[in-house]
Amino acid sequence: MILNELELLARLTDPDPGRRVIITPIVNPREQFGPTSVDIRLGTDFKVVDVANVAFLDPTAGPASDQAPVMRSYRVPPERAFILHPGEFALAASMEFVRVPADISVRVEGRSSWGRLGLLIHATAGFVDPGFAGSITFELHNVSRVPIALYPGVRIAQLCFFGGNPTRLPYDQKTYSKYSGKTGAFESNYHLDPEYEAIRRRRSGSGRASPARKGAEGKPVPGSAPPVGQVSAPHDDSQQQ
C-alpha cells in the first residue's frame, strides 16, 4: 500500500526508531510533499565515465589499483551547474540521506518537469529495498537534443513509499548488498557479483591470459583478454541504492 502524506508523516515522526523513516535534510515541506510522494534534491557530486580510459565494460575483473580510474568525479559547488549534454550519462547522489525501515520499500521516480525536458533520473534501478540507508543514486541521462544545466539543491526526483510486512532480509543485511550506507555517487560494483567468479575460475583453469595484462603504455596487449579491471559500469543491477 502506498503511503499518503499523513501516513508518511507518522512514519517520519514514529517514536520507535526502528520503525522511523529518515529523510534528511527536509528543506521545505511545502515544496517537497505531495499526496503520495516526497521530492528529493540533487546533491553536489557527480560521476561520469571517462571514455578515454575505457575500452569496453567487462565484469570478469574488478578495478585494479594500478590503473587509471574510469569514472571521473566532479564536485559542483552551490550556485554552479553540472552540464549534462545530449546523450550523456552521469551518476549523481541525492542531497538527502534516506533510511528505510524493514517494512517499507521505496520507488524512485522522476518529476514531470524534468521528464518534459528529456532528463531521465534512473536507467533501470528505481527501487529501494527495506533496510536501505544512504543517499539515493541517480542515473541521469539526457535524451533531449540540448544540454541541461543541473544545479545542486534542485528538486529532481520523488520518492514513493510502500508499506508492507517487515522483511527478514533487510538490505543492509543481505549477503551481497553493495551500496548500503553510501552517501555519495558511487559507481557500480557490478564486478563483485558472485556469478562472475565462476567465469574467472574457468578462464584461469583454461590457461587464458590474465584479463589485466597490458603493454608498456598501459594499452591492451594484442591477443590478451580485454583490459577490464579498471572499468566501472555506469549502471547497476537494480537501484538497490
Added chain:
Amino acid sequence: MIAESAPALRQKSLRTLASLMGRLARARRFVGDAAPEARSPGAAVASRLGQRLDVVFAEVAVVLPHIARWIETARDPGAEPADQPGLAAIDPGLAAMSDRLAAIERALLKLPGQMPPPPEAFEVLQAVVGDANLAPIVLVGEDLEFDADGFIPLPVWLALAPLEWPRRAVAALALAGARPVEAGGHTEVPPADVGTLDRQAASVLGPAYGFALVERWLAQLGASVGSRAATGPDALPVQDPPALGDRIAAVAVELERRGLLGGELQRVFQDVVAGHLPPASASSTEVSASPSRTAGTPLERAYGREDAEAAEFAAQRLSAGILASARPGLDLATVRAGRERLLAREDCTPEDVYQVLDGLREVPLSAAHILNGGWLALERSRLTWLSDALASPDPVRAFGLRVLALDALVLKSLETAGVHRLMEARA
C-alpha cells in the same frame, strides 16, 4: 567543477596503510609487553598513540604553508588556477571559518626559523579534500618513514578530512608559542597575539579545539612515559592563555562524564592535567566564577548551550551513520501531536495539512556544529574502534576505514548544509 580521482586517492591511502601493517604488528607486541614506565596496557596504548600524534603534529606543522597558500587561492577568485575552477565558490560559512584559520596560519608564516617544507616528504595533491571541494588535501608521501614504533596511521587518514582541522589549529598555535622570539629579542607574533589567535581558533572550532589539545597533551605524556623528551619545534608552549585551561578542564569533565576517561586512562589524563595545566588556571577559576560560565554542562560552558545541543545532535546522528547537516525545527512529539489533531478534525483543508507538514522543516547546522559533532562521535568511538581493530585480521585497514567512513559523513554533512543554507537564503 573540479575533476578529481578520489578512488585513486583512497586506494593510494589504503596502500600506504597496508605498508604500515608490519609496524602495527610491532606496536602490538610493544603493547603486549607493556613498557615498564607504563602502568597498564591502557596507558601503553595511550602513550603510543600519543607518540604517534606527536609525529602527526610535526608533519602537519610543516604542511601549514601549503594550507595557507591554498586558502589564499580559494579566497581570491582572480588567483583561481585554470585547472581548479570552483575554488572561489566554496560555501560562505566554511569560507569564513577558513578565513580565520588562514589568519592564524598567515601569522605563523612570519615566525622566524620556520622550516621550509620538504617537498619529498609531502605532496599537495589537489586543493580539495577527498570527495569535497571544502578544504586542503595533504597526503603523506608513501615513502615517508614513520617512527619505527608507529602505531595508528592517523596522519594519512585525518589529513584528508575536516576532523583534522582542529589538530592543525593546535599545531599552529603550538608552533607559534614555541618560536616567538627572534635572535634580536623581538617577536613577529607577540604572545598577546598568540593568545588572540588561540581564542579565535577556539571560537571557530569550539570544543573540538579542546579535544585536539587533550590529544596533544596525551602526546606529551606519551613522550615522557616512553622516556622520550618532547621534541620538535611544535612542542606545547608552557605559557598558555588563561582561557585555555578553562576549556581543557571543561573537556576533561565532559570526557569523564561520557565514560571515556574511566580507569587507568583517567589517571593518565589526570597526570596530564596535573603536569601541564599552567598556573594560569587561576585565571580560569576567575572566569568560571561568573554566573554565565557556571550554568549548564562543561560542554555548554565551553561552547554555549545552543551550540552544545546542536553539536550533540550532530554527534548522535553521525554515530548512527546518519547525515548530520540539519536538525529538526520542532521536536517529533510536537509534530506527531499536530497530526493527531488534524486527524480528529472533519473540516481539514490542504493548508491545514501543510501547516502540520511544515513542522518537519529542518534547520541547517553550522560547519562548527558539524565539525564538533564529528569530534564527539570520534572521541566516543575511538577506543572501541582501536579495540575492535586489534582483534581484526587487518587492523590498520579496519581502523582506517571506520575513521574514513566518519570523515566522509562529516564531509557530506558540511557540503549538504552549505546547499541547504543556499536554499534557505532563496526562501
